[in-house]
Amino acid sequence: MMSSANDVSGVEPAAFDAATAAVEAALAAGARYADARLVDRRHESMTARDGDVRSLNQTTSAGLGVRALVGSSWGFAALGDPAGDGDARRTGARATAIAEASAAVPGPEMELVGVPAVQADWAGECLEDPFDVPLAEKGDLLTGVTATMKAAGVAVAEALFQAWSTRTAFVSSEGARIGQRIRECGAGMHCLTVGEGETQRRSYPAFRGQYGTRGWELVRELDLPGHAERIAAEAQALLTAPACPSGETTLLLGGEQMSLQIHESVGHAIELDRILGWEAAFAGTSWLDLSQLGSLRFGSELMNITIDPTLPGALGSFGYDDEGTPATARDAVRNGIWVGVLAGRDSASVAGLDYAGSVRADGYARLPMVRMTNVGLEPGPHTLEEMIAATDDGVLMEHNRSWSIDDRRLNFQFGCEIGWEVKDGRRGRMLKNPSYTGIGPRFWSSLDMLGGRAPGEWRAWGTPNCGKGQPGQVGHTGHGATPARFAGVRVGVRG
Amino acid sequence: MTADLDDLAGAVLAEVARQGGPDAAATVRAEHAALALTRFAGSAIHQNVADEQTTVHLELTVDGGRTASSATTRVRDLPDLVAATLAAARLRPRDPDWPGLAGPAPQASAGSPDPATAEASPADRAAGVAAFVEAAGGLSTAGFLQTAALTAVLVTTAGQRVSGATTSAACDGIARLAGADGVARSMSRRLADLDCAALGARAAAKARAGVGARPVDPGRYPVVLEPAAVTDLVAGLVTGQFNAKAVVDGTSGLRIGEQQFDPAVTLVEDSLAPGAIGLPFDVEGTPAQRTELVRDGVPVGLTTDRRTAADLGLTSTGNASEVSATWGPLAVDPALSAGTGGSIDDLVAGLDRGLLVSDFWYTRVVDPKRSVWTGLTRNGVWLVEDGQVVAPVSTLRFTQSYLEALAPGAVTVGSDVDPQPTRLSGAMGYNRVAVPALRLAAWNITGNATG
Numbered sequence: 016m017m018s019s020a021n022d023v024s025g026v027e028p029a030a031f032d033a034a035t036a037a038v039e040a041a042l043a044a045g046a047r048y049a050d051a052r053l054v055d056r057r058h059e060s061m062t063a064r065d066g067d068v069r070s071l072n073q074t075t076s077a078g079l080g081v082r083a084l085v086g087s088s089w090g091f092a093a094l095g096d097p098a099g100d101g102d103a104r105r106t107g108a109r110a111t112a113i114a115e116a117s118a119a120v121p122g123p124e125m126e127l128v129g130v131p132a133v134q135a136d137w138a139g140e141c142l143e144d145p146f147d148v149p150l151a152e153k154g155d156l157l158t159g160v161t162a163t164m165k166a167a168g169v170a171v172a173e174a175l176f177q178a179w180s181t182r183t184a185f186v187s188s189e190g191a192r193i194g195q196r197i198r199e200c201g202a203g204m205h206c207l208t209v210g211e212g213e214t215q216r217r218s219y220p221a222f223r224g225q226y227g228t229r230g231w232e233l234v235r236e237l238d239l240p241g242h243a244e245r246i247a248a249e250a251q252a253l254l255t256a257p258a259c260p261s262g263e264t265t266l267l268l269g270g271e272q273m274s275l276q277i278h279e280s281v282g283h284a285i286e287l288d289r290i291l292g293w294e295a296a297f298a299g300t301s302w303l304d305l306s307q308l309g310s311l312r313f314g315s316e317l318m319n320i321t322i323d324p325t326l327p328g329a330l331g332s333f334g335y336d337d338e339g340t341p342a343t344a345r346d347a348v349r350n351g352i353w354v355g356v357l358a359g360r361d362s363a364s365v366a367g368l369d370y371a372g373s374v375r376a377d378g379y380a381r382l383p384m385v386r387m388t389n390v391g392l393e394p395g396p397h398t399l400e401e402m403i404a405a406t407d408d409g410v411l412m413e414h415n416r417s418w419s420i421d422d423r424r425l426n427f428q429f430g431c432e433i434g435w436e437v438k439d440g441r442r443g444r445m446l447k448n449p450s451y452t453g454i455g456p457r458f459w460s461s462l463d464m465l466g467g468r469a470p471g472e473w474r475a476w477g478t479p480n481c482g483k484g485q486p487g488q489v490g491h492t493g494h495g496a497t498p499a500r501f502a503g504v505r506v507g508v509r510g
Numbered sequence: 511m512t513a514d515l516d517d518l519a520g521a522v523l524a525e526v527a528r529q530g531g532p533d534a535a536a537t538v539r540a541e542h543a544a545l546a547l548t549r550f551a552g553s554a555i556h557q558n559v560a561d562e563q564t565t566v567h568l569e570l571t572v573d574g575g576r577t578a579s580s581a582t583t584r585v586r587d588l589p590d591l592v593a594a595t596l597a598a599a600r601l602r603p604r605d606p607d608w609p610g611l612a613g614p615a616p617q618a619s620a621g622s623p624d625p626a627t628a629e630a631s632p633a634d635r636a637a638g639v640a641a642f643v644e645a646a647g648g649l650s651t652a653g654f655l656q657t658a659a660l661t662a663v664l665v666t667t668a669g670q671r672v673s674g675a676t677t678s679a680a681c682d683g684i685a686r687l688a689g690a691d692g693v694a695r696s697m698s699r700r701l702a703d704l705d706c707a708a709l710g711a712r713a714a715a716k717a718r719a720g721v722g723a724r725p726v727d728p729g730r731y732p733v734v735l736e737p738a739a740v741t742d743l744v745a746g747l748v749t750g751q752f753n754a755k756a757v758v759d760g761t762s763g764l765r766i767g768e769q770q771f772d773p774a775v776t777l778v779e780d781s782l783a784p785g786a787i788g789l790p791f792d793v794e795g796t797p798a799q800r801t802e803l804v805r806d807g808v809p810v811g812l813t814t815d816r817r818t819a820a821d822l823g824l825t826s827t828g829n830a831s832e833v834s835a836t837w838g839p840l841a842v843d844p845a846l847s848a849g850t851g852g853s854i855d856d857l858v859a860g861l862d863r864g865l866l867v868s869d870f871w872y873t874r875v876v877d878p879k880r881s882v883w884t885g886l887t888r889n890g891v892w893l894v895e896d897g898q899v900v901a902p903v904s905t906l907r908f909t910q911s912y913l914e915a916l917a918p919g920a921v922t923v924g925s926d927v928d929p930q931p932t933r934l935s936g937a938m939g940y941n942r943v944a945v946p947a948l949r950l951a952a953w954n955i956t957g958n959a960t961g
Binding site: 061069072154294299417509 | 632
């Protein structure tokens with residue numbers, strides 16, 4: 016390996032050499048465009064249960080992924096840990112051969128929207144490298160909080176942390192050469208209680224934790240020990256709490272549940288590959304029709320959704336996407352009107368749009384595809400306390416427990432871990448098994464109060480488990496969210 | 511390939527002994543995976559991928575309970591892998607419930623990989639896609655054709671050594687017409703077993719029959735579930751109920767030994783069955799076996815790994831996986847036995863008024879203990895009256911206990927098993943779930959396209 020590295024990303028020059036060789040070989044084999052990513056990804060995770068560490072995993076996934084375009088047909092080939100120039104060239108040529116096979120069942124002519132051929136080096140901010148934090152300290156944190164919850168009487172107490180460090184060398188046949196390093200980190204905990212014929216769960220700060228493109232400072236800020244006893248007590252109390260009533264009412268949602276609502280009913284709906292039908296057989300399509308981009312009412316005037324991969328520290332942030340497009344913020348919904356999509360260079364071209372920038376891959380071995388970056392709600396003019404005070408009769412729900420939505424992203428049913436009655440402007444009794452259901456645009460149009468004015472109410476939640484693609488890919492996405500209120504929502508769906 | 515993997519695994523084990531001494535306990539798995547998938551949409555191939563990698567997995571325990579796991583695709587850095595894993599193990603707290611390593615145990619099979627599937631070319635897959643598209647008779651189509659091959663060697667410091675290989679092929683596609691989608695899927699160990707043209711024709715026929723769908727009112731309906739929908743039901747049960755971690759956690763609602771299900775229901779987990787695609791051993795080195803989960807309607811078994819088996823006083827069934835520490839030991843090759851209910855048409859003929867459902871989508875558990883799931887229909891629903899399909903129905907939401915749907919007296923099992931691809935666990939992306947169609951006495955529809 017070469018001794019010098021790019022200043023910020025730490026990507027080795029040899030990585031660019033391998034990527035360049037692959038692109039050259041793809042072109043030599045007949046591709047009209049090619050790009051290659053040499054990715055070196057490190058992942059560490061630890062889980063604890065009932066006061067003991069249960070698993071500690073460290074993985075390194077290093078390899079080369081090459082994309083080649085022949086006519087209007089793509090091919091993609093990947094190889095783990097290429098041994099040198101020869102392996103890289105063979106992988107590039109293989110990508111072109113696969114693209115040629117694709118041309119046996121061709122699509123319409125297609126171009127790529129233009130992006131600047133950037134030569135750059137980028138790294139996200141990370142104050143405390145999570146891989147430098149001693150394992151003993153991490154273990155103490157997780158065993159401590161699970162022991163606390165267990166001692167409080169729950170049946171099962173579990174906690175976890177995860178960290179990723181990804182270095183990518185990107186080279187395209189158009190002249191792009193980008194080094195990028197992103198570190199991601201997060202942690203969370205949950206507990207289960209078991210009653211007669213039922214189980215209840217409480218989590219903090221979310222079921223799988225909170226994540227960002229940050230260092231261990233994110234985990235310290237979560238203060239897991241400060242919340243362990245509380246969620247254990249809530250899980251116990253839920254067993255004897257009354258069930259969420261069934262019917263139509265005013266619904267107040269906490270910020271974490273709002274992040275899920277945004278992810279499922281807005282983020283996926285504005286993915287351009289779904290809108291074009293490219294995901295019709297698996298992830299699904301979208302109820303959105305491109306002919307209505309710029310005019311369709313998606314929600315109430317309070318609804319302002321942005322696509323913003325530039326948000327510092329949010330889980331969907333980056334310097335450049337996996338097509339080499341620089342991170343750029345844009346609107347998806349402005350004052351309730353649908354105005355933007357998540358796009359890639361090919362899908363944008365097919366749709367007649369002039370922007371891309373939302374294409375990402377899960378490691379070197381997967382094809383880059385349209386993914387959410389940070390799709391989030393801008394803060395509103397209210398606070399949660401004001402919403403409660405302004406509600407005569409409603410239910411407040413917090414922390415996602417289950418989620419289901421149809422293949423056009425219209426009909427959803429979401430369950431939460433915990434709820435509270437809201438009566439005459441006050442938070443009342445705790446409610447168990449809260450759930451609500453609705454149709455996307457009708458639900459968003461019923462948004463009548465939006466939080467974010469109080470300090471800390473708006474937060475960029477991280478989703479580390481967004482599944483999409485065949486073969487399957489796991490995406491990391493971010494969602495700015497605040498508490499919100501919706502009028503006339505059906506709650507308490509029973510099985 | 512097996513010889514190369516043998517060398518790799520042996521080298522890691524030797525390095526463990528050198529760096530960790532005789533007290534270091536290790537499980538080493540060297541694995542070579544090749545996966546290729548050709549995806550189509552709008553009747554054109556739009557994504558076409560192939561990847562190949564060798565991965566070394568190491569689980570290393572010191573002090574009888576300080577365990578760290580690692581994996582790398584950098585197979586030239588094995589001493590570094592061992593050093594880092596050993597360092598991590600020494601630094602973490604001890605787990606008093608560490609279940610120990612798998613000792614020597616003979617494997618019943620080394621697997622039955624199909625060389626032609628392992629060597630399938632992009633042109634082979636494109637030909638399959640072209641056959642599906644053509645057979646759809648001009649309808650817009652979308653889907654995928656995948657081939658995969660997996661070879662693995664596993665050794666432990668406790669003396670276990672197993673090796674094996676497997677292949678799989680799956681075709682899954684829809685045809686689309688005027689807002690109606692029809693689906694057809696199949697999965698096998700051999701690409702040659704897949705009749706992509708027949709699948710395309712079936713999907714197209716379903717789409718044509720689905721045009722003009724209208725909602726029906728929510729309520730409880732008798733249903734006939736086609737194999738794609740039954741796959742979801744079986745997947746829900748094996749992940750949430752027969753998974754031993756759910757029993758340990760108290761979230762399973764199984765009543766082992768009781769007549770909890772209809773006597774027509776028999777469910778097994780069996781990676782040794784003809785046509786199964788799982789490796790013949792799990793990631794702990796326990797050989798695969800046939801595990802009865804339900805016999806004539808009585809729950810009789812669970813899928814376990816070493817830890818949950820120890821927790822429950824059982825032996826491991828060989829269902830440990832990369833994700834079992836988090837999600838529990840999941841079935842790899844579940845199979846619901848055929849019954850005597852005949853074809854799908856026969857099952858429909860037995861409905862006075864009900865629904866014929868092709869497929870389910872986005873199902874999520876609402877109440878783990880009762881196995882209540884919510885989800886939606888997809889790729890076609892039809893209203894049945896007097897034993898005849900009378901009208902297509904638009905997408906419906908359900909909220910239904912999967913356990914209660916199979917209650918005694920509620921089930922008629924079809925006679926034809928139709929293996930379906932779905933995602934459960936394992937390195938090949940899709941598992942094979944062998945299921946027939948089912949007729950069930952009641953299914954709780956809780957919403958439709960209007961809300």
